[in-house]
Amino acid sequence: MSNIFFTVGPSQLYPTAKKHIEKAIQDDICSLSHRSKKFQEIYASAVQNVKNLLGIPENFQIFFLGSATEAMERIIQNCVREHSFHFVNGSFSKRFFDISGWLGKKPEKVEVKFGEGFYFNDINIPDESELICLTQTETSAGTSVPMKEIYSLKKRHPEKLIAVDIVSSVPYPKIDFSKIDAAFFSVQKGFGLPAGLGVLVVNEKCLEKSRLLEKDGISTGSYHNFSNLLKYAEKNQTSETPNVLGIYLMAKVAEDMLEYGINKIRKETEEKAERIYDFFENNRKMEPFVKNKKIRSQTIAVIETPGGSKEIVEKLKKKGITLGTGYKDFKEKQIRIANFPTHKISDVEFLLREIENL
Amino acid sequence: MSNIFFTVGPSQLYPTAKKHIEKAIQDDICSLSHRSKKFQEIYASAVQNVKNLLGIPENFQIFFLGSATEAMERIIQNCVREHSFHFVNGSFSKRFFDISGWLGKKPEKVEVKFGEGFYFNDINIPDESELICLTQTETSAGTSVPMKEIYSLKKRHPEKLIAVDIVSSVPYPKIDFSKIDAAFFSVQKGFGLPAGLGVLVVNEKCLEKSRLLEKDGISTGSYHNFSNLLKYAEKNQTSETPNVLGIYLMAKVAEDMLEYGINKIRKETEEKAERIYDFFENNRKMEPFVKNKKIRSQTIAVIETPGGSKEIVEKLKKKGITLGTGYKDFKEKQIRIANFPTHKISDVEFLLREIENL
Numbered sequence: 217m218s219n220i221f222f223t224v225g226p227s228q229l230y231p232t233a234k235k236h237i238e239k240a241i242q243d244d245i246c247s248l249s250h251r252s253k254k255f256q257e258i259y260a261s262a263v264q265n266v267k268n269l270l271g272i273p274e275n276f277q278i279f280f281l282g283s284a285t286e287a288m289e290r291i292i293q294n295c296v297r298e299h300s301f302h303f304v305n306g307s308f309s310k311r312f313f314d315i316s317g318w319l320g321k322k323p324e325k326v327e328v329k330f331g332e333g334f335y336f337n338d339i340n341i342p343d344e345s346e347l348i349c350l351t352q353t354e355t356s357a358g359t360s361v362p363m364k365e366i367y368s369l370k371k372r373h374p375e376k377l378i379a380v381d382i383v384s385s386v387p388y389p390k391i392d393f394s395k396i397d398a399a400f401f402s403v404q405k406g407f408g409l410p411a412g413l414g415v416l417v418v419n420e421k422c423l424e425k426s427r428l429l430e431k432d433g434i435s436t437g438s439y440h441n442f443s444n445l446l447k448y449a450e451k452n453q454t455s456e457t458p459n460v461l462g463i464y465l466m467a468k469v470a471e472d473m474l475e476y477g478i479n480k481i482r483k484e485t486e487e488k489a490e491r492i493y494d495f496f497e498n499n500r501k502m503e504p505f506v507k508n509k510k511i512r513s514q515t516i517a518v519i520e521t522p523g524g525s526k527e528i529v530e531k532l533k534k535k536g537i538t539l540g541t542g543y544k545d546f547k548e549k550q551i552r553i554a555n556f557p558t559h560k561i562s563d564v565e566f567l568l569r570e571i572e573n574l
Numbered sequence: 575m576s577n578i579f580f581t582v583g584p585s586q587l588y589p590t591a592k593k594h595i596e597k598a599i600q601d602d603i604c605s606l607s608h609r610s611k612k613f614q615e616i617y618a619s620a621v622q623n624v625k626n627l628l629g630i631p632e633n634f635q636i637f638f639l640g641s642a643t644e645a646m647e648r649i650i651q652n653c654v655r656e657h658s659f660h661f662v663n664g665s666f667s668k669r670f671f672d673i674s675g676w677l678g679k680k681p682e683k684v685e686v687k688f689g690e691g692f693y694f695n696d697i698n699i700p701d702e703s704e705l706i707c708l709t710q711t712e713t714s715a716g717t718s719v720p721m722k723e724i725y726s727l728k729k730r731h732p733e734k735l736i737a738v739d740i741v742s743s744v745p746y747p748k749i750d751f752s753k754i755d756a757a758f759f760s761v762q763k764g765f766g767l768p769a770g771l772g773v774l775v776v777n778e779k780c781l782e783k784s785r786l787l788e789k790d791g792i793s794t795g796s797y798h799n800f801s802n803l804l805k806y807a808e809k810n811q812t813s814e815t816p817n818v819l820g821i822y823l824m825a826k827v828a829e830d831m832l833e834y835g836i837n838k839i840r841k842e843t844e845e846k847a848e849r850i851y852d853f854f855e856n857n858r859k860m861e862p863f864v865k866n867k868k869i870r871s872q873t874i875a876v877i878e879t880p881g882g883s884k885e886i887v888e889k890l891k892k893k894g895i896t897l898g899t900g901y902k903d904f905k906e907k908q909i910r911i912a913n914f915p916t917h918k919i920s921d922v923e924f925l926l927r928e929i930e931n932l
Contacts, residue, residue, distance in 0.1 A: 223607050225815065228605055229605060234599050250769070282640025282770075283814040284815075285813065285815075288796075318796035319796055404604075411818050411819075412818070437647070439669070441676065456643035457643075459640075460768065460769050461769075462770055462817075540607070
């Protein structure tokens with residue numbers, strides 16, 4: 217019996233991932249020097265394919281890190297002198313807030329309960345805030361922030377930097393990068409790749425802010441501060457020996473997605489999300505956790521299971537389906553279903569049929 | 575024609591690595607949740623196997639990071655209030671020194687030229703130094719620091735912490751961990767694994783120092799400060815989604831090495847090193863760069879090629895052998911040969927025969 221993972225990340229590998237891993241081994245990609253010309257070519261193609269796929273303008277830089285959590289740290293170190301402002305709607309946006317405090321900055325936040333959205337018009341962001349941090353899709357709660365709300369924040373605060381966590385939604389949301397300053401993600405979610413690589417996308421304003429902090433003697437980190445990341449990125453290299461296989465696979469899967477068609481991926485994501493939410497809207501025992509349809513994530517569906525999640529998860533496991541449980545305190549009360557590009561419509565149909573049959 | 579990599583890292587994969595990668599794919603290791611019981615088991619076995627292999631006492635913690643360079647950053651952030659002291663004998667020990675400065679500390683150093691060793695008895699380490707940093711094998715220069723010199727440093731400065739970079743030598747040197755406080759490495763060298771994982775080994779004194787700094791309001795980093803690393807390590811987890819495949823492979827290859835026998839690996843390393851150095855001692859056109867035999871690295875042989883390195887590298891490439899070139903300024907004047915556990919005696923014989931035939 218073959219297994220399918222609907223976990224929220226790491227998740228099911230992208231259909232072509234295994235083939236690319238096999239080819240990488242065959243071609244000795246894992247033995248390649250990170251200072252070789254061949255590595256530089258892989259690096260350049262990863263950057264170009266990600267830019268093409270996500271519509272990232274040429275004036276943005278792409279940096280490879282260890283994880284999306286590292287991206288949070290590096291953004292705070294390089295873009296914040298003292299004050300960051302955080303929209304907290306779950307555990308990952310909370311982590312971004314915590315990291316700022318840990319790094320000795322003075323983060324402020326507006327916080328809503330798990331599953332709820334923000335009233336953007338009622339939120340006053342202090343003048344002193346230098347950076348606004350948002351989590352586009354909260355993996356812990358299954359909520360998402362509409363991109364237009366983010367753009368309108370930027371319009372109201374053009375002098376502030378805006379960083380968007382797109383970890384659990386990428387490559388689904390179509391983003392106008394001219395209206396944000398930084399975004400970041402990891403590869404074990406929508407890209408369906410082995411974990412261990414973070415991708416940070418920043419514009420010139422972020423780099424400029426980092427230079428300003430450095431000039432004023434504020435530590436922006438070390439080997440992964442923006443100036444050092446940029447110095448190596450310009451050579452299609454990294455300062456440290458990176459996850460070479462991860463960068464190679466990123467290049468390949470982004471290429472496959474380009475070929476498949478990003479619009480098709482986006483349309484299918486919405487179709488699958490609609491089926492999932494419709495199913496649970498009409499289910500007697502379970503229902504979507506997020507009540508406001510406008511902020512329901514298209515890629516992470518959180519479902520309330522009043523009868524407990526454990527039995528559902530175990531029964532489906534026997535059918536070859538691995539689901540996510542609820543996050544931390546919600547572990548026993550919810551299930552979480554990822555809807556990533558790797559999940560075909562027929563996979564979702566299979567999943568829902570098996571849940572129906574429980 | 576099959577290829578063999580004698581590059582200094584990334585290098586030739588360990589003979590069993592490919593098999594483990596294939597098994598990992600087959601067993602859906604890359605889709606495994608990093609909060610699952612199965613992941614915790616993998617994590618625990620990686621820690622235990624590395625401890626057993628390297629003789630690391632139970633009271634040491636093992637933390638998984640993105641790279642060895644990250645380990646340098648985390649050690650400085652967590653073990654240094656103001657003053658670190660560095661033995662600089664090449665580019666990687668220099669990087670450790672630079673990272674301390676970048677992080678706003680006040681590093682001091684004793685520096686020798688590439689290929690030279692330290693006169694340990696003549697070196698005065700300032701009283702104020704909190705941490706002494708050494709690079710056991712300098713990948714850039716092919717030199718190594720004898721472990722007994724490191725132990726004697728510890729004896730003279732029991733109140734200071736000692737951190738040892740064992741990136742390019744592990745698992746070769748037999749280390750008495752009771753005489754050092756921290757060590758770190760990455761997996762793409764002696765372990766013959768795909769790059770993208772750093773391993774940091776610290777004792778209770780390092781953790782205590784980190785707690786002291788935190789208590790005094792000094793930022794020790796964020797998600798990867800020692801207290802957070804420890805909090806998750808105690809659960810056999812990591813705070814961020816880590817390189818799950820890397821940790822799995824680390825567990826497996828450390829197990830394979832244990833089975834093969836660490837003493838055998840060490841003995842063979844010395845035998846192969848002797849053959850390599852003997853060969854070049856007796857070669858008309860090339861000679862070992864490091865003249866003092868006592869500080870020649872057993873795992874990284876740097877060879878001077880007065881006639882230029884380019885032609886040698888290219889000719890061997892055609893025979894299926896990939897060599898390292900000299901580091902940066904030495905690129906055209908030297909070759910570098912890795913002597914890792916993956917390299918069999920017959921591989922070294924093949925290499926030397928082909929060089930002889932040039």
